[in-house]
Amino acid sequence: MLALDDITVVSLESGISAPLCTRMLGDFGAEVIKVERPDVGDVNRHWDSVVYGDSSAHVWVDRNKLSVELNLKSDAGLELFRELAAEADVVVQNYSPGVVERLGVGYDDVAAINEDVIYLNVSGYGRDGPYSDRKAYDMVMQGETGLILMNGSPDAPAKIPLSVCDINAATYGTISALLALFHRERTGEGQELDVTMFGGMLSWLGYFPQKYWHSDELPERIGMRHHLLTPYGPHETADDQYVNFAVLSEAHWELLCEAVLERPDLLADERFATNEKRVENRGALEPMIESRIADEPRDYWAERLAEAGIPWGDVNRLDDVLDHPQTEHLDLVKELETEDGPVPYIDNPIDSDSLEFAAAPMPDLGEHTDDVLDALGYSSEEREALRESGAI
Known part of the structure; x- marks a missing residue:
């Protein structure tokens, strides 16, 4: 049995932060329904085409999901989303500031039809405050939270090559969703949650704030050396x-x-x-x-x-790491079977004798629209009418 069996997640997601969060929930067994724009889908589908025509980012963050194409700007598409949200345990969104409220799919809208829902907002800066209307991406957030100017060599700053701010928000998003599910199990209460890239990265600044507060010390760029220890x-x-x-x-x-x-x-x-x-x-x-x-x-x-x-x-170089003896020992590289061929991936690193994890391939755009609507009770004729109207 998977830990999140019988938990349904509906996600309005884009990029990396929310998709990685919901992928982890999917790894743990939740049914994740990824709502995507018709004919376009998540932006992460289009960044490259190295995996049999699919993007490397899509393969990374979108396994263990169902893809449904919904036009949330149409009345019928909006109604379909509400039907999905009414049955959801968790709704996740990381759209640009204000979008879910304008579309009528924000927390208040969903809670009105699903009072014990857990609604997770993943954003750059939060939904209020002086920066709440700013869009945020990993590179932008690395600069805002001080990472770029403390990283690199003395003669040049550098960004961290991983999408570390997105990964941070995804990790805190996953933790917060699991905490809220546990809280609901005890109290029966749903809730709205906010996870911000900005706040998450500040929580990862470690001892540097203490060094500044107590000795007025700002971290200089020291390349491959350590700020606190030497050699x-x-x-x-x-x-x-x-x-x-x-x-x-x-x-x-x-x-x-x-x-x-x-x-x-x-x-x-x-x-x-x-x-x-x-x-x-x-x-x-x-x-x-x-x-x-x-x-x-x-x-x-x-x-x-x-x-x-x-x-x-x-x-090590990346190829050394992927062929590392400990990588093999921990059985971290697995394969997803797809119609195009096997797709290797890095498995969830949690090791347990009792827990199991899901391993379904990433969905094609809209691959599960008919299946999900069929489960909601829509006939093939009704689905075709929705398709002709542009709602799906």
């Missing part, structure tokens, strides 16, 4: 590879100097007596570490770091 991060070896290690304690520091680098003199240097002092004097310390690592090949350092018990690893 830390990838170091280039004599054979043009990298060895990546983390010194997290004074015990690690002593082992690194004595057993790995064979530089016990560093332990006697007052500039490096504590981690705070090492960070303060990183300009002197890090070039010495980098120079020493550059003297020997990767395998030399890997053996020494492993023997010393210092956390270390390689710096």
Whole structure:
């Protein structure tokens, strides 16, 4: 049995944040009905065509869903949505600010016909406040929440290549929906939820706000090094590879100097007596570490770091990661069977002896419109009339 069997999710979604959220709910067993614009669909369907003509983003975020084409600007299409929403446990939306209210599919509209519904709004900044009318995308939000200016090398900022702000909102959206379902199980009450990319990313800023509030310190761009710890991060070896290690304690520091680098003199240097002092004097310390690592090949350092018990690893390319022995051991790459051929995907990483997860391929645009309307009681003649009117 899947954990969310008998839970129905209806989603007005676009891009990555809400679609990834509902995909995770679908992974857990919910029936996810993805409502899409007729003949157009979600924008994520059109970003590339590398998977048998489908986009890589669509394959990533849209498995375990049913696709229904509805024209919400038509009276008949709007009525169909209301019929779906009336039976839904969860409604998710991440349309541009104000759109669901103008269409008549916002929380108040849905709650009027489904009082115990859980209605999740995923947005950039929230539905009120000075930025509530702004559209938000991952790149925009990386800039707004400080990520770009703290990421990169000293001579150039950089965005994080993953859609980290979208993934953040999707994760908090999934958590909030599960919490609300648990709350409803206990109380019988539905509710409206708001998850914002802005708030989510602020919650991920870690210790940097504390550093600012208590020492007026803004994070500088330090490339592959760590703002709070040193030595830390990838170091280039004599054979043009990298060895990546983390010194997290004074015990690690002593082992690194004595057993790995064979530089016990560093332990006697007052500039490096504590981690705070090492960070303060990183300009002197890090070039010495980098120079020493550059003297020997990767395998030399890997053996020494492993023997010393210092956390270390390689710096892999994407193809290395997908073929990684631990990827194979954890059975993380699975395949979806589609009419066009097998589609590999990264499986849900939760490992459990009791929980099961769904694995249905991503839907073609409108693939399930007739099936869903048939389940609502519409005859083939009625469906054809809706199609001719442009409602579906």
